[in-house]
Amino acid sequence: MTLPPGPVHLRQVRTGNLQALLRAMLEGPASRAELAQRTGLTKATIASLAEPLLRQGILTEDPEVNTGRGRPSRPLRFSDAAPVAIGAEINVRHLAVSVQRLDGSTAATRRVDLDNRRRGVDDLIDRLAALIRATLAESGLEPLGFGLAVPGIVHDGTVVHAPNVPALTGVRIGDRLAAALAAPMVEVDNxxxxAALAHVWPHRLAGDDFVYVSGDVGVGAGIVLGGTLFRGGSGFAGELGHVIIERGGRPCSCGSHGCVEQYAGLQAILATAGHQRLDQLHNALRDGDTRSRSAVNCAGSALGTALASLINICDVATVLLGGSYATVFDEFAPGVRAELGTGVLAAARRPVALAASPLGRDAVTRGAAGLITHRYCLTPELLLEFDPNATVDGRSTTA
Ligand SMILES: [Zn+2]
Structure with missing residues (x-):
């Protein structure tokens, strides 16, 4: 193969090699020789690529390990003191923040339960910014950037429609939060x-093809095909909660009727079970309350009806349940399974695996932080040029 000459090409090669090194590091600490094996690069190339990452404090070197053959090795790992990504979440009944390292480990996390359905934007921003500052201060680390998750459709940074937190609709919420934090930008998504992306990056947790269903007051889906999130033509894909399962059925906050959210959403479950809050439902289920069990099972059937149609269309083999669904999985899953068994045409040939998300309730904030770590690992020059003093709030560690 003839390589094109010139510095642009060399820069591209170096970027590609740095990406390969960072990806290899995600598999865990390793010596330069092991990293050479993981990447297919030479040990000398690994050593030269690692040098600026060590200097910048992104990677750190362990004490010498004597392997018994050749020279002792010094394994490289991501530094616990390296800058971090912040994932934040505004949801119907809570705010949450997670501080994530480049390798996906959590440095700090906080969550506040509160009803945001009628809360104004200014109040939401004030509370979330305070929660972010507190979580970041607890971690004692510098922020690389901020990702924000909202319970609505997002297009080009604007929340197009958020039926359950209506104050967000029409707002460039990322810009507002960035201004409150004095940060250059905040990336926003549904x-x-x-939450689906959190199962893809920085570690593949559910294969290449799956649907993640987030169940709270709202119901949404993240569809991953071939390892990539399917966003649709304009980014509006995955609105599973507003798939109609009963023509002319119950009125929905979106303005339509018979949407799955009105049968399988948390509010519908609580109303049918006769509870006000999720913890009351958990207690009743633990005590074997038949009305609560039946309400959750019926909700599972309602979701399963919509999911079966989704799977008939996009042919995924795995469904992950997250949010509140994960917390009532044992009672919820049988209803879903029954509907998938009868509703998915290929079910006999290829059964659909149904599981609770392994990330639990942190999936959303981890995914929001993942937007940032993914960008930095794919554009490693940004990591090497990162200047903490230019990033947030005028805070500085270089006194
Ligand atoms: Zn609806």
Missing amino acids: EANL
């Missing part, structure tokens, strides 16, 4: 999309 919460189910981001």
Whole structure:
């Protein structure tokens, strides 16, 4: 193969090699020789690529390990003191923040339960910015950037429609939060999309093809096909909660009737079970309350009806349940399974695997932070040029 000459090409090669090194590091700490094996690069190339990452404090070197053959090795790992990504979430009944390292480990996390259905934007921003500052201060680390998840459709940074937190509709919420934090920017996406992404980056947790269903007051889906989030033509894909399962059925906050959210959403479950809050439902289920069990099972059937249609169309083999659904999985899953068994045409040939998300309730904020770590790992020059003093709030560690 003849390589094109010139510095542009060399820069591209170096970027590609740095990406390969960072991806290899995601598999865990390793010596330069092991990293050479993981990447297919030479040990000398690994050493030269790692040098600026060590200097910048992104990677760190362990003490010498004597392997018994050849020279002792010094494994490289992501530094616990390296800058971090912040994932934040505004949802119907809570705000949450997670501080994530480049390798996907959590440095700090906080969550506040509160009803945001009638809360104004200024109040939401004030509370979330305060929660972010507190979580970041707890971690003691510098922020690389901020990702924000919202319970609505997002297009070009604007929340186009957020039926359950209507104050967000029409707002460039990322810009507002960036201004409150004095940060250059905050990336925004739909919460189910981001929760799905958390199962793809920085670690593949559910294969290449799956649907993540987020169940709270709203119901949303993140559809991953071939390892990539399917966003649709304009970014509006995955609105599973507004798939109609009963023509002319119950009125929905979106303005339509018979949407799955009105049968399988948390509000519908609580109303049918006769509870006000999720913890009351959990207690009743634990005590074997038949009305609560039946309400959750019926909700599972309603979701399963819509999911079966989705799977008939996009042929995914795995469904992950997140949000509140994960917390009532044992009671919820049988109803879903029954509908998938009868409604998915290929079910006999290829059964659909149904599981609770392994990331639990942190999936959304981890995915929001993943937007940032993904960008930095794919554009490693940004990591090497990162200047914490230019990033947020005028805070500085270089006194
Ligand atoms: Zn609807």
